[in-house]
Amino acid sequence: MKKMKFFKALILTLLITISTSVTSVANAQNNIGQIQGIIAESAIVMDMDTGEVIASKNADKQRPVASTIKLLTSLIFAENTSKSEDISFTEDSLKTTQTALNNFKKINVxxxxxxxxxxxAVMIFSANDAAYLMADSVAGNTKDFVKMMNDKAKSLGLENTHVVNPCGLEKDALNPQSTEVNLSSAYDIAIIASEAYKNEWIRDIISEKYKKTSVNLSGSPVLIETRNKILGQDGNIGGKTGNEIQAGRCFVGFFERDGRKLVTVALKSEYGADDTNVFNDTKKIADYGYDAKKQVFKKAGEKVGTVDLEYKTFGFFGPKKSIEAPIVASNDIMYYKNDINDKNAQVEYDNKDKSAWKLANKKVDLTFSLPNYKSKIPGKIDLSVFDLIKDNIGVYATTIVGTILSLGVIAYSIKFINRNKRYKRRNKNIYKRR
Incomplete structure (x- = not known):
């Protein structure tokens, strides 16, 4: 009796262990590409060299983004301004006093x-009056500069970015009655950040070189220090902070390890007691990005799409027809599995040559595309000449039968004509002998 109870308990334990293991494996597979264990409600890690999204968390969700929008402000400023200019403070720029240079000392128009x-001031200290001054110096006023920001976002193909001011404040000093705030998504901010990082001026300013620096205000140096608490740690080579009520704590990080550059975005994290939460999130996001391995999207020989081809029934002549042909991958197609890539991955044959006879069983170049990423891959049109013949077997059979009948009629006609000629010659000879 005791032995029976022991074996029952052992079997039950084994079943629970196996079930737990299977569930764990299934959950791990389902969570591939989904950043886990972070406070941030939206996040992404992207390869800056290839543009590939490596992993994400609600990265397409539109939400307030606080001062991370200053990456776009600074990019437009850098594209329209030289480093050697002197810029005069404007009345509008000095209306903002939250995180502002004019808190250090009295600044006049x-x-x-x-x-x-x-x-x-903008990229290191995140000064809001400086962001408004950037807008005024480039466009003459904030309204026109904001239009430039929205136009730039559209030119980058960003669908979730809507800018209302150049600094990211949720209470706009120039329009205090407005309830509109800057909106974007982790994906869009990652694209903006990648574009900003390409700019040498911005790249230099956010580097460790300017961890502590000063700006000159009316002849007096004012010391400022980066708000990026992980600069120089774990491969972090720069970043941009953000913090507002609706947006929560935000951070964009740039990383380089072993020659590979990644950009991370964490939105709607928490400030916490010592303001380390968003930076801890960022480290996890970056580690996930560097540790991630590509998965198989389509196996070699697997159908990846179709193409409509055209042909003439008899090669160079005959009725014009069309056929839908399968396209297969010649090699395994690899990608980082995540929600964004799964929704947007496409394999296309975009060559203008659409001749079925010519392309039957031929190798072709295909384009594998993901958001912000494209690569050429080898493929094949999975269509044989026999398939084309089989598709038109009725036409060919009818043509052959018709040809045979026509030849028979012609042969019979020739035979009839020849026999008629012989008959006439014979009659003519009989007449002559008479």
Whole structure:
């Protein structure tokens, strides 16, 4: 009796263990590409060299993004300004007092700041009055600059970005009655960040070189220090912070390890007691990106799409017809599995040559595309000449039968004509003998 109870308990334990293991494996497979264990409600990690999304978490969700929008502000400023300019403070720029240069000392309309110091103020200290000054210096006013920001976002193919001010504040000093805030998504911010990082000026300012620096205000140096608490750690080579009520704590990080550059975005994290939560999130996101391995999207020989081909029934002549032909991959197609890539992955044959006879069983170049990424891959049109013949067997049979009948009629006609000629000659000869 005791032995029976022991064996029952052992079997039950084994079943529970096996069930738990299977569930764990299934959950692990389902969570591939989904960033786990972070506070941030939206996140992404992207390869800056290839543009590939490696992993994500609600990365397409539109939400407030606080001062991370200053990456777009600074990019447009850098594209329209030289480093050597002196820029005069405007009335509108000095209306903002939240995280502002004018909190350090009294600044008057017309006081000057160098464009390089202005870039430092925005990207290192995240000064909001400096962001408005960037807008005024480039476009003459904030409204026109905001239009430039939205136009730039559209030119980058970003669908979730809607800009209302150049600084990211949720209470706009120029329009205090407005309830609109800057909106974007982790994916869109990653694209903006990647574009900003390509700019040498921005890349230099956010580097460790300017971890502690100063800006000159009316002849007096004002010390500023980066708000990026992980600069120089674990491969972090720069970043941009953000913090607002609706947006929560946000951070964009740039990383380089072993020559490979990644950009991370964490949105709607928490400030926490010592303001480390968003940076801890970022480290996890970056580690996930560097550790991730590509998965098989389509196996070699697997159908990846179809193409409509055209042909003439008899090669160079005959009725024009069309046929839908399968396209198969010649090699395994690899990708980072995540929600964004799964929704958008496409394999296309975009060559203008659509001749079925010519392409039957031929190797072709295909384009594998993901958001912000394209690559050429080898493939094959899975269609044989026999398939084309089989598709038109009725036409060919009718043609052959018709040809045979026609030849028979012609042969019979020739035979009839020849026999008629012989008959006439014979009659003619009989007549002559008479």
């Amino acid at each position: 017309g006081d000057k700041i160098s464009s390089n110091d202005l870039m430092k």
